Amino acid sequence: xxxxxxxxxxxxxxxxxxxxxxxxxxxxxxxxxxxxxxxxxxxxxxxxxxxxxxxxxxxxxxxxxxxxxxxxxxxxxxxxxxxxxxxxxxxxxxxxxxxxxxxxxxxxxxxx
Amino acid sequence: xxxxxxxxxxxxxxxxxxxxxxxxxxxxxxxxxxxxxxxxxxxxxxxxxxxxxxxxxxxxxxxxxxxxxxxxxxxxxxxxxxxxxxxxxxxxxxxxxxxxxxxxxxxxxxx
Numbered sequence: 001x002x003x004x005x006x007x008x009x010x011x012x013x014x015x016x017x018x019x020x021x022x023x024x025x026x027x028x029x030x031x032x033x034x035x036x037x038x039x040x041x042x043x044x045x046x047x048x049x050x051x052x053x054x055x056x057x058x059x060x061x062x063x064x065x066x067x068x069x070x071x072x073x074x075x076x077x078x079x080x081x082x083x084x085x086x087x088x089x090x091x092x093x094x095x096x097x098x099x100x101x102x103x104x105x106x107x108x109x110x111x112x
Numbered sequence: 113x114x115x116x117x118x119x120x121x122x123x124x125x126x127x128x129x130x131x132x133x134x135x136x137x138x139x140x141x142x143x144x145x146x147x148x149x150x151x152x153x154x155x156x157x158x159x160x161x162x163x164x165x166x167x168x169x170x171x172x173x174x175x176x177x178x179x180x181x182x183x184x185x186x187x188x189x190x191x192x193x194x195x196x197x198x199x200x201x202x203x204x205x206x207x208x209x210x211x212x213x214x215x216x217x218x219x220x221x222x223x
Binding site: 056 | 145147153154155156157160198200203209210211212213214215216
């Protein structure tokens with residue numbers, strides 16, 4: 001298994017542009033998580049899906065952020081419009097319930 | 113929400129030294145993760161443990177569920193162990209799947 005696959009690895013965009021981050025979880029995992037990591041706040045949960053259904057999106061900063069999981073093998077995190085304060089590393093992780101937690105390599109987003 | 117405290121925040125050690133990193137949390141849990149992140153790198157899960165002790169190579173993780181405390185030990189530390197070590201627990205206690213994280217311990221091992 002190739003693990004959790006995230007794309008792109010790096011993204012540089014101008015303020016106001018739409019950004020879409022992608023994640024392919026490990027086959028057979030039923031939970032998918034989006035996390036954001038910054039120097040100031042460390043790792044924070046943004047949203048969590050279980051069996052493709054969003055369970056907890058209380059960590060999503062504001063309406064500019066949205067996440068979807070149309071099927072068990074794909075999820076997106078979209079920011080529209082992007083702002084410089086969104087610059088961070090975004091991690092996707094998947095697990096089978098609470099076990100087998102596996103993180104992707106992350107997407108480093110820079111909004112200028 | 114579970115509150116997670118790690119100590120120390122930064123740790124510098126000479127190669128060969130025994131390292132201990134501590135993690136305390138506020139809400140009872142079913143299991144705890146120790147994660148490793150190298151500079152500019154991804155996050156790797158080192159251990160998931162729910163009781164007692166686990167060992168993998170030079171790494172040892174212990175947990176005391178009653179005291180809400182876990183430790184990560186590194187024996188015979190090596191410069192390649194230099195990384196940030198992060199403790200993670202269920203977001204709102206046992207039964208929740210999403211994680212909440214400590215702020216990490218930055219370890220630097222000097223040759």
